[in-house]
Amino acid sequence: MDPGMTECQYSQISTVASSPMESQLGKKIPKRKWQTFPGRNKFYCNGRIMMGRQTGVFYLTLVLIVVTSGLFFAFDCPFLAYSLSPAIPAIGAFLFLFVMGMLLRASFSDPGVLPRATPDEAAHLECQIADDGINSPGSGGCRSPPRTQEVVINGQTVKLKYCFTCKIFRPPRASHCSLCDNCVERFDHHCPWVGNCVGKRNYRYFYLFILSLSFLTIFIFAFVITHIVLRSNQTGFLSALKDSPASVLEVVVCFFSMWSIVGLSGFHTYLIGSNQTTNEDIKGLWSSKRGKGNYNPYSYSSVITNCCAALCGPLPPSLIDRRGFIQPDTPQTAIQSNGTTAYVAPQPQAPMCDQDQCIQGTKFVFQAATTPLLHSDPISLGSVPPLLGKIPLGVACSTLSYPAQHAAAASMPSRPWEGQALAHRDPEHEANRQLYPQAPGLGAYGPSSQDSLHQDSVRGLVKLSSV
Amino acid sequence: MIHILHRFFFPFLQTHSLQDLRQQAPVAAKVFVQRDYTSGTICQFQTKFPAALETRIDKQQFEDTIRKLNSLYAEAEKLGGRSYLEGCLACLTAYTIFLCMETHYEKVLKKIANYIQDQNDKIYAPRGLLLIDPIERGLRVVEITVFEDRSTGPGR
Numbered sequence: 001m002d003p004g005m006t007e008c009q010y011s012q013i014s015t016v017a018s019s020p021m022e023s024q025l026g027k028k029i030p031k032r033k034w035q036t037f038p039g040r041n042k043f044y045c046n047g048r049i050m051m052g053r054q055t056g057v058f059y060l061t062l063v064l065i066v067v068t069s070g071l072f073f074a075f076d077c078p079f080l081a082y083s084l085s086p087a088i089p090a091i092g093a094f095l096f097l098f099v100m101g102m103l104l105r106a107s108f109s110d111p112g113v114l115p116r117a118t119p120d121e122a123a124h125l126e127c128q129i130a131d132d133g134i135n136s137p138g139s140g141g142c143r144s145p146p147r148t149q150e151v152v153i154n155g156q157t158v159k160l161k162y163c164f165t166c167k168i169f170r171p172p173r174a175s176h177c178s179l180c181d182n183c184v185e186r187f188d189h190h191c192p193w194v195g196n197c198v199g200k201r202n203y204r205y206f207y208l209f210i211l212s213l214s215f216l217t218i219f220i221f222a223f224v225i226t227h228i229v230l231r232s233n234q235t236g237f238l239s240a241l242k243d244s245p246a247s248v249l250e251v252v253v254c255f256f257s258m259w260s261i262v263g264l265s266g267f268h269t270y271l272i273g274s275n276q277t278t279n280e281d282i283k284g285l286w287s288s289k290r291g292k293g294n295y296n297p298y299s300y301s302s303v304i305t306n307c308c309a310a311l312c313g314p315l316p317p318s319l320i321d322r323r324g325f326i327q328p329d330t331p332q333t334a335i336q337s338n339g340t341t342a343y344v345a346p347q348p349q350a351p352m353c354d355q356d357q358c359i360q361g362t363k364f365v366f367q368a369a370t371t372p373l374l375h376s377d378p379i380s381l382g383s384v385p386p387l388l389g390k391i392p393l394g395v396a397c398s399t400l401s402y403p404a405q406h407a408a409a410a411s412m413p414s415r416p417w418e419g420q421a422l423a424h425r426d427p428e429h430e431a432n433r434q435l436y437p438q439a440p441g442l443g444a445y446g447p448s449s450q451d452s453l454h455q456d457s458v459r460g461l462v463k464l465s466s467v
Numbered sequence: 468m469i470h471i472l473h474r475f476f477f478p479f480l481q482t483h484s485l486q487d488l489r490q491q492a493p494v495a496a497k498v499f500v501q502r503d504y505t506s507g508t509i510c511q512f513q514t515k516f517p518a519a520l521e522t523r524i525d526k527q528q529f530e531d532t533i534r535k536l537n538s539l540y541a542e543a544e545k546l547g548g549r550s551y552l553e554g555c556l557a558c559l560t561a562y563t564i565f566l567c568m569e570t571h572y573e574k575v576l577k578k579i580a581n582y583i584q585d586q587n588d589k590i591y592a593p594r595g596l597l598l599i600d601p602i603e604r605g606l607r608v609v610e611i612t613v614f615e616d617r618s619t620g621p622g623r
Contacts, residue, residue: 097561098561101561101562102561105562114605114607115604115605115607117607118604120497120499120610121499121604121607121608121610124497124499125499151504151505152505153504153505153506153507154506154507158504160504168607171502171504171508172504172507172508173508185508186508205562208558297507298507298508305546308546308551308554309546311554311558312550312551312553312554312555312558313544313546313550313551313554314543314544314545314546314550314553314554314570314571314572315554315557315565315570315572316544316572317570317572317573317576317602319602319605319606320605
């Protein structure tokens with residue numbers, strides 16, 4: 001099974017990073033970066049397509065749209081084209097194609113994932129802050145950096161949080177999605193209907209998708225009703241329904257989905273106009289209720305500028321370069337077993353993060369030992385963290401669901417455990433950090449070491465949430 | 468004078484490519500110039516001069532490089548008639564236009580890559596330094612690799 005060789009072959013890749021030992025053993029096939037991507041994303045078509053982990057609801061979205069539109073074109077359009085105008089199926093077709101295009105674009109593109117810090121960067125960040133005297137210059141090197149950094153943006157004080165998974169200070173408006181295990185720039189929310197995060201790079205596609213879908217839904221609903229009414233005038237209501245049974249299904253689907261989709265479009269129109277993300281709106285970060293001088297520092301002077309910036313602004317490139325080839329001298333995240341070997345560094349970087357070195361070293365050992373097993377047997381991600389898995393599935397991508405997803409996706413400062421000394425850190429990441437040191441001792445962690453570590457981190461999160 | 472001495476003692480820096488430089492010379496340290504978020508989310512880097520470079524390069528030159536990089540990134544992310552036109556055109560063609568043409572941002576990134584290459588050749592490599600394009604680090608940092616100073620002459 002060699003995903004690197006064939007084009008457009010649908011091959012799921014395990015989230016456990018492939019070990020560099022393969023290339024050292026003389027395999028000539030150069031690996032592409034998506035194959036060792038540390039987040040929980042799925043890649044298809046040799047890295048061209050990137051999606052979130054749980055794609056079941058995305059397929060449901062596809063089926064609903066395609067089936068409803070298909071029934072419309074098959075059963076209602078002939079009558080409408082004949083009795084009203086052929087422009088109706090033409091407009092319908094255009095709307096349908098636009099909706100599908102935007103959906104696929106939103107689902108398949110990189111939402112703006114921030115690549116994780118290289119080991120050198122992470123070490124530098126931790127030591128630099130220790131040297132600045134923020135941490136006590138204690139025994140043996142640097143401690144991990146404080147949780148937040150403050151920066152003043154356009155007159156507002158914004159806190160930049162340190163992400164323990166990605167080992168970076170998150171840029172403003174970025175957030176860590178726990179479902180995909182990535183930091184995403186200008187993180188809006190993780191949408192299960194689209195099967196991907198919605199962030200800086202795909203927000204406009206997501207917005208155009210829901211907007212055009214509202215038009216399509218209303219369009220189909222209106223014209224199916226028109227069709228039934230016109231037919232009833234000719235042959236009576238019941239026989240009209242008998243002649244066109246599909247119309248009933250279409251009306252039902254459109255009626256129920258219309259409210260949430262139109263509502264969502266309206267909500268996102270408001271967000272675009274005020275230049276906020278769903279995340280920020282739910283937290284009420286820039287609301288005037290928080291304080292008199294509280295305003296949104298990212299908002300431009302007018303609503304029109306905000307809209308133009310969100311929808312027609314420059315398209316930033318993907319930062320993760322998923323189809324690039326891995327260079328042998330490029331520092332890899334979470335693969336280096338021992339930071340001291342590669343560089344002759346006079347700074348005390350080596351003794352620092354001993355815990356991290358141990359963890360990474362152990363991970364590396366597990367990966368190396370279990371690589372043959374991984375290749376013979378696709379990692380089943382079915383035993384996905386039950387708590388987080390259940391939250392998005394079946395929950396409409398509406399404002400009601402955002403708190404639940406948001407709770408999973410980002411840390412909330414109002415959680416009760418924040419006040420405790422233990423959790424001066426991001427609780428879910430704290431869970432990660434606490435559980436990793438135990439990994440060496442638990443010999444039962446075999447082929448799915450990284451997946452089970454993720455699962456354990458979620459169990460840890462659940463335990464913390466019960467505090 | 469110092470430049471001549473450096474060229475004398477570091478001939479390999481002139482004749483070999485920067486890739487060879489990376490592989491042959493031992494790395495003494497790595498300096499990371501962090502992002503500056505005071506103007507918001509646009510890509511800007513701090514112009515604060517890192518202490519580790521004090522003995523290697525002029526403060527002014529370093530600041531000039533960073534300021535030029537900042538202006539290039541600002542150009543890439545600028546909201547104006549051109550970016551709006553590109554955005555609207557792309558939307559009308561359902562974004563298929565990007566199959567045949569590059570986005571404005573990508574064009575500017577190429578310009579940045581050329582600028583960094585140029586700076587490395589002219590200013591940084593002769594001093595035993597190497598600028599790494601920030602795009603290779605996810606636009607998080609400007610990484611400057613400091614190579615060991617092998618000069619045994621009368622010094623800098």
